Every structure is written in structure tokens, then in C-alpha cells.
Amino acid sequence: MLTTLRGYINTWPVRILFLLLVGSFALWGVADVVRTAFGSSETAVATVGGQTIELPDLQAAYQQQLAQVGRMFGANFSPTPDIKRSVADQALERLITQAVLRGQARRMGLAVTDDAIRTATFAIPAFRGANGQFDRTTFQTVLQNNGLDEGRFLALMRDELLQRELIGAIRAGGSAPETLVQSIFAFQQEKRVADAVVVAFSSAEAPPAPTDAQLDRWWANHPEDYSRPEYRKIKAVILSAQTIARSIEVPDDALHTAYDQRQALYNQAEKRSVEVLLTSDEAHADALAAQWRTGADWAQMQKAASDAGATAVELPDADRAEFPDPTLAEAVFAAAPDSVPPPIHDQLGWHVVKVTAVVPARHQSFEDVKEQLRQQLAEQQAADQVYDRANKVEDALGSGEGLDSLPADLGLAAVTGTLNAEGETPDGLQAPIPAPPAVRNALIAAAFHMKVGDPAHLTEVPGEGAGGQASGPASYYAVTVESITPPAHEPYDQVKERVRADWTRNAMHHETETQAASVLAAVKDGQPLADAAIAAKLSVEHLPPTGRQTAVPGMPAQLVQPLFGMKPGEATMVETPDGFVVAVLTQIQTPDAKSDPIGFGQVRLTLDRSLGDDVEATYLSALRSRSNPRINQALLNSVVQP
Numbered sequence: 001m002l003t004t005l006r007g008y009i010n011t012w013p014v015r016i017l018f019l020l021l022v023g024s025f026a027l028w029g030v031a032d033v034v035r036t037a038f039g040s041s042e043t044a045v046a047t048v049g050g051q052t053i054e055l056p057d058l059q060a061a062y063q064q065q066l067a068q069v070g071r072m073f074g075a076n077f078s079p080t081p082d083i084k085r086s087v088a089d090q091a092l093e094r095l096i097t098q099a100v101l102r103g104q105a106r107r108m109g110l111a112v113t114d115d116a117i118r119t120a121t122f123a124i125p126a127f128r129g130a131n132g133q134f135d136r137t138t139f140q141t142v143l144q145n146n147g148l149d150e151g152r153f154l155a156l157m158r159d160e161l162l163q164r165e166l167i168g169a170i171r172a173g174g175s176a177p178e179t180l181v182q183s184i185f186a187f188q189q190e191k192r193v194a195d196a197v198v199v200a201f202s203s204a205e206a207p208p209a210p211t212d213a214q215l216d217r218w219w220a221n222h223p224e225d226y227s228r229p230e231y232r233k234i235k236a237v238i239l240s241a242q243t244i245a246r247s248i249e250v251p252d253d254a255l256h257t258a259y260d261q262r263q264a265l266y267n268q269a270e271k272r273s274v275e276v277l278l279t280s281d282e283a284h285a286d287a288l289a290a291q292w293r294t295g296a297d298w299a300q301m302q303k304a305a306s307d308a309g310a311t312a313v314e315l316p317d318a319d320r321a322e323f324p325d326p327t328l329a330e331a332v333f334a335a336a337p338d339s340v341p342p343p344i345h346d347q348l349g350w351h352v353v354k355v356t357a358v359v360p361a362r363h364q365s366f367e368d369v370k371e372q373l374r375q376q377l378a379e380q381q382a383a384d385q386v387y388d389r390a391n392k393v394e395d396a397l398g399s400g401e402g403l404d405s406l407p408a409d410l411g412l413a414a415v416t417g418t419l420n421a422e423g424e425t426p427d428g429l430q431a432p433i434p435a436p437p438a439v440r441n442a443l444i445a446a447a448f449h450m451k452v453g454d455p456a457h458l459t460e461v462p463g464e465g466a467g468g469q470a471s472g473p474a475s476y477y478a479v480t481v482e483s484i485t486p487p488a489h490e491p492y493d494q495v496k497e498r499v500r501a502d503w504t505r506n507a508m509h510h511e512t513e514t515q516a517a518s519v520l521a522a523v524k525d526g527q528p529l530a531d532a533a534i535a536a537k538l539s540v541e542h543l544p545p546t547g548r549q550t551a552v553p554g555m556p557a558q559l560v561q562p563l564f565g566m567k568p569g570e571a572t573m574v575e576t577p578d579g580f581v582v583a584v585l586t587q588i589q590t591p592d593a594k595s596d597p598i599g600f601g602q603v604r605l606t607l608d609r610s611l612g613d614d615v616e617a618t619y620l621s622a623l624r625s626r627s628n629p630r631i632n633q634a635l636l637n638s639v640v641q642p
Contacts, residue, residue, distance in 0.1 A: 045635045046092060048099040049627035053092070055635055060147065061091040062639050078383075078463075078473065084640040092636060098159055100623045105162040112161045117154060120161060125322070132324030170619050174612035176604060182593065185603045189591035191545040192563040196556075197533045198541065199516040200579035204508040210500065218506075219492050219499045226495045229420040231485040234447045236415040237403050238435045239390055239458075240475035244382035244411030250374050258373050259366050266364040271317045273357035274332050277301060278349055279310035285343035285350035292340045292354060299598045317359060324348060382411070383473040390476045394458045397478060403456055418485075421448050435475065438462075443477045456480045516573055516580035523571040529584045545589055556581050 044052035066079065066087050079087070121127065122134040126142050129135030143153055210218075219226055259266070275298055279285050288308060292301055302312040315322065323329035325346040335341045337355045344351040389410045396406055406412060419431040423444050433440045439461045446459065456478040463473050492499070515536060522532035533540050544554045548564055551557040558574040559581055566572060566585045573582045593600040 043635075044632060045639075046096055046099075046629050046631045048096055048629040049103045051099045051103055053095045053099060055639075058088070058092055058095060058636070059639055061095055062088050064147065065091045065094075080462075081640065088636065088639045092631070096624065096629050097620060098163065100620070100627050100629075101163045101166055102159055103627065104623055105166050108166070110162055110165055112158050112165070116161060117157050120157060121154075130321060167616055171612035171616055174608060174610075174615040176607035176611055181600070181604045181607055184607060185593060185600050186591055187548075188603065189547065189596065189599060190564075191547055191589040191591075192566075192585060193545045193587040193589065194543045194559070194563055194583045194585050195529055196541050196543050196559070196581050196583040197516075197519055197529060197536070197538050198579055198581050199512050199519070199536075199538065201508060201512050203579070204511045204515075207504065207507040207511070210503050210507075215496065215499050215503055216492060218503045219495070222502075223489050225502065226490045226499065228485075228488050228490055229422070230448075230487045231418050231420050231426060232447055232481050233418045233483045233485075234415070234479055234481055235403050236433075236443055236447075236456075236477055236479035237393070237406060237412040238415065238433070238439065238443070238475065238477045239386065239393060239410065239412050240435065240439065241379045241382040241386055241473050243413040243434070244385055244389065245375065245378035247409075247411055248378040248381050250377045250381075254377060255370060255373050256366065258377060259369065266362075266369055268359075268362045269319045270333065270361040271319050271359040272332055272355050273316045274314070274318065275301070275354045275356060276313045276315065277305045277310050277352040278313065279305070279308060279352075280349045281308075282343065282345070282350055284308045284310060285352050289340050289343055289352045292352065303598070317357075328353075385411075386473045386476075390458060390460070390474075393476065393478070397456055397458055403478060403480060419444065435477070439475045439477055443479055446477075447479050447481055450479070450481045452481050452484060454480065512579055513575075516582050519582045520571055520573045523582065523584060529571070529582070532582075543583070545587075559583055 043055050045055050045058045046053040066084070069079070069083070069087060121139075127134055127139045129138050140150075143150060148156075277285075277288050277292075279288070288301065288304060288310065291304055296304070298314075305312045320326075320329040320333060323332060325348060327346040328344055328348075328351055331341065331344040331351075332353055332355060335353065335355050337358055340352065340354050344353065392410060393406060393412070403414070413434045415431075415433055417425065417431055419425055421444065423431050423433070423440065425431050433443065435443065442459065442461050458476050458478045461475045461477070463475065519529075519532045519536050519538070522535065523529050530540050543559075544552050546552050546555040546560055546563070548560070551560045556574065556576045558576050559572075562572045562574060563583070563585055568585050568588060571582065571584045573580060575581075591599075
């Protein structure tokens with residue numbers, strides 16, 4: 001056999017086959033061995049139009065964005081895998097967009113000078129010292145706190161300014177046509193004026209006392225108003241960080257340490273919101289102050305400042321350190337709210353100021369917040385124990401133990417009582433269930449889908465943070481149903497007085513509606529509203545002009561929408577909480593852009609911004625599509641791995 005094989009090996013067909021096998025091994029097998037032995041050299045998470053986004057860049061962007069999300073949701077925020085993945089995807093998309101714009105800017109020959117970067121950096125408020133000027137020590141501290149070095153920051157600034165230059169030019173094309181601005185302005189600012197007759201429920205005469213037959217018929221025809229809902233007697237346990245925290249002792253030294261770490265939260269300096277006009281001319285400052293004192297609003301003062309060559313600035317919720325000059329800060333914090341003091345002069349020029357809001361300084365001592373801190377720290381410790389204790393509860397329930405037999409040292413809150421599907425007791429009160437709304441609602445819903453005697457199962461409810469997103473530790477509940485009281489029509493004798501009150505109220509409502517309908521019918525038959533009102537012994541009210549968005553004082557809110565669908569002289573009737581209103585549209589007030597330049601300008605600005613957003617989004621989408629980014633999914637997944 002071996003001799004035969006050797007004979008075949010020496011033939012040309014076998015030699016050719018052998019060479020093909022060796023070549024395949026060289027192309028595939030050796031490469032696999034090399035990759036296995038030395039690892040893949042690819043470190044780019046994405047490739048975009050010849051540029052690469054490296055893994056360290058994505059990791060840094062991911063950590064920064066995740067930290068921002070954490071600050072948004074608070075100290076107890078614990079990101080779930082889905083949140084981490086979403087943040088990583090968003091961070092990568094932002095880096096891809098930056099790369100796309102950077103590449104386009106280079107193709108167009110755009111550049112940013114070092115002077116422009118320096119000017120932009122010096123203008124960032126976070127880098128200013130106590131004197132209001134750029135401070136290098138503050139600059140370095142802020143960069144260090146954000147995980148950046150100076151070179152990385154300046155590179156980011158260069159990219160940011162390049163993108164602003166490019167996007168600014170693109171957005172400039174998003175200008176709304178004059179006819180569109182005029183149409184939107186006319187639509188938004190149009191006002192309607194009407195005359196009305198009000199027929200109040202309180203003016204209706206009480207009807208004759210109803211007979212028992214009438215009341216019995218009313219009771220029979222409205223069973224939904226006189227029926228008891230289904231009630232269920234339940235037994236439940238709840239496990240959460242809050243229930244566990246009740247049994248956790250926090251020593252005073254830990255409370256003092258936590259208080260010291262949160263001094264900035266408990267002790268805040270006074271803050272003021274200020275509107276400021278800055279000019280280099282004292283005469284202009286005096287004139288602006290005089291105009292402001294006559295009652296001019298901020299929009300008018302901005303225009304007046306522009307005409308005088310002054311600068312208008314708003315500083316919301318600013319403390320003393322945020323003002324560029326101590327003299328200005330002292331004057332602002334000495335000024336009475338809503339007053340315009342004499343102009344203030346400092347090294348920057350003449351300031352005309354108006355304090356629009358004051359947030360008083362706040363100081364909370366340790367004793368003031370001691371119990372609050374105790375609860376917070378206990379819940380933080382409890383959050384680490386919820387999952388383990390939930391496993392113990394689940395094991396106990398799985399072994400056949402009832403809710404009454406669960407260990408007392410697990411931090412469970414027990415609930416027993418009777419309630420309906422709305423969570424109300426037979427007395428009409430909310431059932432005292434010690435749980436957040438999401439847990440409470442889930443527990444009640446589960447109880448009304450169970451049968452009597454069904455075994456209890458531990459159910460998880462994810463922690464809920466701001467915006468309804470998952471945040472913090474989950475909570476758990478287990479519930480059983482002990483008995484069910486089915487819904488029933490309440491006996492007439494037990495609800496007779498309620499039936500009488502409802503029947504009387506309905507009769508008066510019907511009388512009021514009939515009177516208002518007769519006035520409306522008379523007007524539609526051609527009778528003036530004033531004559532129809534006199535015939536009904538009512539009076540006509542002249543309602544104030546109203547816009548489309550909200551009713552002005554004196555204008556029934558229910559009447560606004562119908563008025564804007566009517567022609568002058570047409571009539572309508574609406575019901576309000578107090579009665580019925582019959583109204584006739586008397587005038588349509590068309591707005592004049594020349595008499596309201598500020599309002600017209602605001603409409604133009606809003607439309608320009610909206611169109612600019614659309615143009616920018618379309619442009620970025622086209623650039624991204626042309627760049628055809630390729631994403632290394634494995635490296636992207638590695639960013640969010642624990």
C-alpha cells in the first residue's frame with residue numbers, strides 16, 4: 001500500500017494538488033496562526049473617509065459622555081448595559097461627525113489660525129480667574145478635571161472652530177423667504193374679537209322636587225355611577241433600597257464626612273439674574289438708564305443699546321465671582337430687584353443694570369441635613385444589598401414558603417389590605433403601599449390578574465430615574481390574592497341622596513343649555529345678539545381680543561379654538577365649567593409687522609433657525625453617506641464591556 005502511495009506521489013496530478021494545498025495553507029492557515037499568536041493590529045474603531053477613529057479616542061469620549069449622564073441623573077445613577085451601549089453609540093456618532101466635517105473643511109482649504117484659537121480659549125468663562133481674566137492655573141485645573149491635556153484641548157478647539165466656520169456657512173443658506181415669514185407672523189399674531197352672552201349654571205332655577213319614580217329611573221339608567229368596583233384583599237411584600245435602609249445604621253462620623261464633601265450643595269452664595277447694558281459713553285449710559293426707568297422692557301432696551309452702540313448682556317443666576325469687575329459686582333448685589341440704579345463705571349466702561357431675580361444665599365448646618373444624609377447613605381449601602389436579598393427571597397418562595405414565613409431580617413415591607421384596581425380602599429383613600437409609583441402600579445396590576453390562592457412570585461421592577469429611564473437599583477414585590485369582592489350595582493336606598501343630587505344637577509344643566517340654545521337659534525335666524533339677549537333677560541359682554549395660543553383674561557378658554565374657525569358675524573355656543581357661552585365673532589385683527597418689529601423679528605429668527613437645522617442635518621447626512629464610515633463592531637463592543 002505504501003509503495004502504491006509513493007508511486008502516486010511521484011505523478012504530476014498529485015504534485016499539483018499538493019502545491020495547491022500548500023498554497024492554501026500559506027494564504028489562510030499561516031495567517032490565522034500569526035493572528036492567533038500575535039493578535040490583530042487593528043486599533044481603529046471606525047474609518048471615515050481616510051481618517052481613523054482610534055479606540056483610546058472613543059474610550060475618552062465615552063467616559064466623558066457617561067460622566068455627563070451621571071451628573072444629570074444624580075449620585076445614585078447606575079448605568080445599565082443598554083444605557084452604556086447607547087452612550088457609546090452616541091459618542092462614536094459624534095466622533096464620526098467631527099471626522100466627516102474635519103475632512104470636508106480640509107478639502108475646502110479652511111484653516112484656523114493660532115490667534116483665533118487663543119482668542120476663543122481666553123473667552124471661555126470657565127478659564128477665568130477671580131479678576132475676570134484668563135488664568136492659566138484655572139485653565140490647567142479645568143483641563144485636568146476633564147481628563148485633558150493642553151495639546152488635546154487645543155486640537156479639539158481647532159476642530160471645533162473649523163466645524164463652526166463650515167457649519168455657519170452652510171446654515172447661512174437656511175434663510176426663510178419673506179412671504180413665509182409674513183404668513184407665519186400673520187397666522188400667529190392674528191387676534192379675534194367677539195361679543196358673548198353667558199348663561200350661568202348658577203342662574204338656573206331649581207326644578208320641582210323629583211318623584212321617587214323619576215329618581216329610580218335615573219338610578220337604573222346610570223348604573224356606572226352607582227356601582228361598587230371590584231375589590232381584592234391582598235397580601236404582599238416589597239423589597240427595595242428604601243425598605244432595606246430602614247435597618248441600616250449609619251455612624252455619625254460617616255455623616256460628618258459626607259456633609260463635608262457636600263459643602264457646595266448645602267452652602268451656596270447669593271445669586272442674581274441681571275440684564276446689563278455696557279457702553280463707553282457716560283451720556284449714552286445716562287440716557288439708557290432713563291429710558292429703562294420709564295418701563296421699557298428688555299427687548300426694547302436691547303434695540304436701544306444697539307442704536308447707541310452699546311452691548312446688551314444677560315447674566316442668569318450669577319454669583320459675585322462671575323462679574324468681571326468687583327465694582328460692578330458690589331453695585332449689582334446692592335441694587336434693589338426690578339430697579340435701575342445710576343450707571344456704574346469701571347475699567348470696562350459704563351454699565352446700566354437691572355436685577356431681574358434674586359436667589360438668596362443658603363446655609364444648611366449639619367443638624368439641618370443630618371437625617372437626610374442618614375437616609376441617603378443608608379440607601380446607598382442598601383443598593384448594594386438588594387440583589388442578594390432578592391435571591392434569598394426568591395429561594396424561600398421557590399421552596400414553598402408563604403409570605404408570612406419569609407425571614408424578618410431581609411428588609412421586607414409587608415402590606416395587607418383591600419383595594420380596587422385604582423389602588424383605593426373601600427373608604428376612597430389611597431391604599432398605603434410603601435413603594436415608588438412604578439412598583440405600586442405594577443403590584444396592583446399583578447394582583448388584579450391573579451386568582452385567589454395563586455402562589456406568590458418575586459417580580460422585579462427596574463429603578464426609574466429622570467425621563468423614565470432605568471436608573472439605580474431595582475425593586476421587587478411578591479403578592480397573593482386572599483379574596484375577591486365582585487363589582488355590584490349599589491342598592492337604590494343606599495344611594496338615594498346621591499341620585500337626587502345628580503338628577504337635580506342634570507335638570508339645571510339641561511335648563512341652562514336650553515336657554516343658551518334658544519339665544520343661539522335666534523342669532524342664527526338673523527336676530528342681533530343684543531336683542532336675543534334682552535329677550536332672554538341676559539346681557540352682552542364685549543370679550544377682549546385673543547390670540548390662537550392661549551385665552552386672555554376674560555376670554556373663556558373653550559371659545560378660543562371655535563373663534564378661529566368662524567367668519568365675522570357667525571355665532572357659536574360652547575360649554576364652560578360655569579355655564580354656556582353664546583358668542584358672535586365681531587372682528588378679525590390682522591397684525592402689522594411694522595408696528596411690531598420685535599415680534600416679526602422673533603418669527604423670522606425662529607424660522608431661520610429651523611431651516612438652518614434642516615439644512616445642517618441634510619448636509620451632514622450627505623457628507624456622512626459620501627464618507628461611508630466603516631465601524632469595527634468588535635472594538636465598539638469592547639468599550640462597554642465591564
